[in-house]
Amino acid sequence: MPHMRVPPLAFGLTLFATAAALTSQALAQDQAAATGDETAAAQRPGKPWVPPGTRGSEIDGTVFHAQVLLDVAGFPTGVIDGKKGMIYRQALRGFQQSRGLPVTGELDGRTKAALLQDRRPSTRMLQLGAEDVSGPFVYPFPDEPEDQARLQGLHYRNMLEKLAERFHTTPRTIVALNGPEKLIGAGQVLRLPNVLPRSRDYAGAVDEKHGQLLNQYNVDAQQAQGDFVVVDKSEGVMRVYQGEVPEGKLSTNNDPGPAPRLPDNPGKLVAQFPVTMGSEQYPLPIGRWRATTYAFLPPFKYQPELLKDADKDDKEQMLPPGPNSPVGIAWLDLTKEHYGIHGTPAPETIGRSESSGCIRLSNWDVVRLSRMVKPGFTAIFQA
Secondary structure, three states: OOOOHHHHHHHHOOOOOOOOOOOOHHHHOOOOOOOOEOOOOOOOOOOOOOOOOOOOEOHHHHHHHHHHHEEEEEEEEEEEOOOOHHHHHHHHHHHHHHHHOOOOOOOHHHHHHHOOOOOOOOOEEEEEEHHHOOOOOOOOOOOOOHHHOOOOOOOOHHHHHHHHHHOOOOOHHHHHHHHOOOEEEEOEEEEOOOOOOOOOOOOOOOOHHHHHHHHHOOOOOOOOOEEEEEEEEOOOOOEEEEEOOOOOOOOOOOOOOOOOOOOOOEEEEEEEOOOOEEOOOOOOOOOOEEEEEEEEOOOEEOHHHHHOOOOOOOOOOOEEOOOOOOOEEEEEEEEEOOOOEEEEOOHOOOOOOOOOEEEOOHHHHHHHHHOOOOOOOOEEEEE
């Protein structure tokens, strides 16, 4: 992707302003899925856009820069949006633990210094190529599974939604960075979160689709390798560890075994991801499982009796693949029947909503996880 370098933006500099209250559905209603240039979003009435670095910006530039560096380091905060919150503090705690720092969940001086060992600026000015903004797109995106099943693919609604996921952010944040009147299309130059990988040598990818997705979602080819993961229901995160898998009998569908409870440091912590897991109706399956096979851009069998928010009168449907599939772009199959680790069509909800028992990550995080751990890894779920 062609790019132009811009001066680094230091901690403490406010980067953006809020220009429009965008969600994916609002975006679908407000913009056509055109193949040429399109306006990013309409400006919120009565609140003029404030350029990045200008007084009055509502999004904290210090937080934004920290989010970019945490994302690159393997401790992402979900979507990069320049906002503090529970997931941001969890990411800081995970990074601090991995670096042997006092675990405060705050961006203190020692944590800043550790993050800034990676001297990348928080944003880059990038000229968009066809791969950034090309379709196909689906607009309007149907709500009903029966209508979704008739589509060729559950694609993005438009360029802005695709670009936001490619750069681990939200449509609203891209608007805040560039202004509501900025055009988006091939050849346009936009300011975007600086999550570009240092390496795109995806040798060893599981298959061709895997390599293509790693590239599309700007996942660095060089990832720390993990041996097992731990999902902690009480904290809402998945941690990736190096080292010997903790002893214990593997769970089965008929016998989940005793509930695991690991020490705080069961191995070397190399990454941590925010996740959505389970609900009261469909709880996280506590136990020790294996993730046996990976499927990229899988179709999804819609079975309403197994899904938390589904209408139980709906008929079963086979939904086509795509980033807006209920399981996103990847499914890491667990030995627990009907359960897996997968992506999502709504990354802004990760860590803030419930699932039908599965472990849900953003699309860019689940494909990154698939680069860190090999099929057959142990997944330990604890309360």
